[in-house]
Amino acid sequence: MEAAQHRDAWNKGKLIGQKPPLKPKDVWGIRFHLQQAHRTRDLALFNLAIDSKLRGCDLVSLRVRDVTHGGQILPRAMIVQRKTRRPVQFELTEPTRLAVAAWIEKAGLRSDDYLFPSRLNNSPHLSTRQYARIVDQWVAVIGLDPTRYGTHSMRRTKATLIYKRTKNLRAVQLLLGHTKLESTVRYLGIEVDDALEISEQTEI
Numbered sequence: 001m002e003a004a005q006h007r008d009a010w011n012k013g014k015l016i017g018q019k020p021p022l023k024p025k026d027v028w029g030i031r032f033h034l035q036q037a038h039r040t041r042d043l044a045l046f047n048l049a050i051d052s053k054l055r056g057c058d059l060v061s062l063r064v065r066d067v068t069h070g071g072q073i074l075p076r077a078m079i080v081q082r083k084t085r086r087p088v089q090f091e092l093t094e095p096t097r098l099a100v101a102a103w104i105e106k107a108g109l110r111s112d113d114y115l116f117p118s119r120l121n122n123s124p125h126l127s128t129r130q131y132a133r134i135v136d137q138w139v140a141v142i143g144l145d146p147t148r149y150g151t152h153s154m155r156r157t158k159a160t161l162i163y164k165r166t167k168n169l170r171a172v173q174l175l176l177g178h179t180k181l182e183s184t185v186r187y188l189g190i191e192v193d194d195a196l197e198i199s200e201q202t203e204i
Contacts, residue, residue: 020148048100049154059116063111064104073100078090088177
């Protein structure tokens, strides 16, 4: 009987665990780089990733009609999540609306088109794998380690900032489209120290 062929673990040499969110200075740094480099598509994709807090699979499959109405970019949009089949709403801030509008105009996209079409013939829109590679480029350009960050860093960035500023878990749960509050607690990585800090600030 031949010896089983040795295979390296898929995660050998990789950092496993939750990907940290970006800090505000990181967001500004990436945004500034994309603006200076005139990366119209990437700026729209980056801004929308931060604002929407969507999973990568939902972000890349957005269509123009999901974020527009009557030729105008919507300040709020709603989609049905692929993972949970539940609707989730998200906001588009003014910088995001401007970036998305510029990209739609530059690419000549129509209402039924995917917002981020793929440049590969075998895919109608950006794949999650392509999106992950783009995120690696974003974080690397400002000096961060791409192995520490990923597409979930985009999803977690604004949600984490909202939680830190408000301590409102229910609001973050709704924004992330989680069905259970426990999922939001785990997703944000809330520790005992956070809970104690909230408790200390609450007087009866």
